[in-house]
Amino acid sequence: MSINPLKTKCMLIGSNHRLKHSTRLTLSVENNLIDNVSSQIVMGISIDNNLQWNSQINNVCRKLNMMVNLLKRLSHFLRMEMQKLFYNSYILSQFDYCCVVWANGTKSYLKKLYKIQKRAARLILMKPNRAPSIPLFNTLGWLTFDNRLKYHTAVLVYKALNNQAPKYISDLFVNVSSHTYSLRSSTRGDIIPKSKIANTNNLLNTFSNKGKNVWNMIPVNIRNTSSIKNFKSLYKNYLFQNQT
Secondary structure, three states: OOOOOOOOEEOOOOOHHHHHOOOOOOOEEOOEEOEEOOEEEEOOEEEEOOOOOHHHHHHHHHHHHHHHHHHHHHOOOOOHHHHHHHHHHHHHHHHHOOHHHHOOOOHHHHHHHHHHHHHHHHHHHOOOOOOOHHHHHHHHOOOOHHHHHHHHHHHHHHHHHOOOOOHHHHOOEEEHHHOOOOHHHHHHOOEEEOOOOOOOHHHHOOHHHHHHHHHOOOOHHHHOOOOHHHHHHHHHHHHHHOOO
16 A cells, blocks of 8 residues: 555654653655644544543543434433433444543543443433432443443453464453462463563553453453353343452
């Protein structure tokens, strides 16, 4: 594929401290200087130069608020089942799209997503703003955004461990039995990232580290299920039953 220099951007990625002491990139293609950017949308995901994902979360929140506002206007004309269908079709897809990548951002930003989800639940069930959210989610059969993130993370880890994911994802994890760890962790089928995770926020928030944390908390009988279909069903039910 040939590069279109007029549509190409470049970005230097690093911590805020390192970026402050770094020089701008100077790249050119066919004598055209490539623009330096601090964030860029790629495949619908806004990537910023310090991988905090705040701009992506803001974009998701903006889209979600638009959809919830539209649902509010339509709610006078739609039965509850139709409103739930609207949520599943237009709102839930915004929560789920590539969330395993960007939903490890700043906790204060992620709370914005949860507030929007609670707002949608109260709107559909016609409850006041202070109504507790978990009973509403249970009534609607919804997982909280945090649990949906765990669900999608666990599904991808399951695929990685069962040769159903691309090699670059499968190569992220190794079974504890391959290392010197406790016998209990080994027999449970716990996993660890293949590469050592440095003690920095950006690296601790990587998929390999988050995936390890989620997977090792799943009951063994669910992890060992023989098919992805059964795993999805069992794990979703487990999350729903333990939702607080």
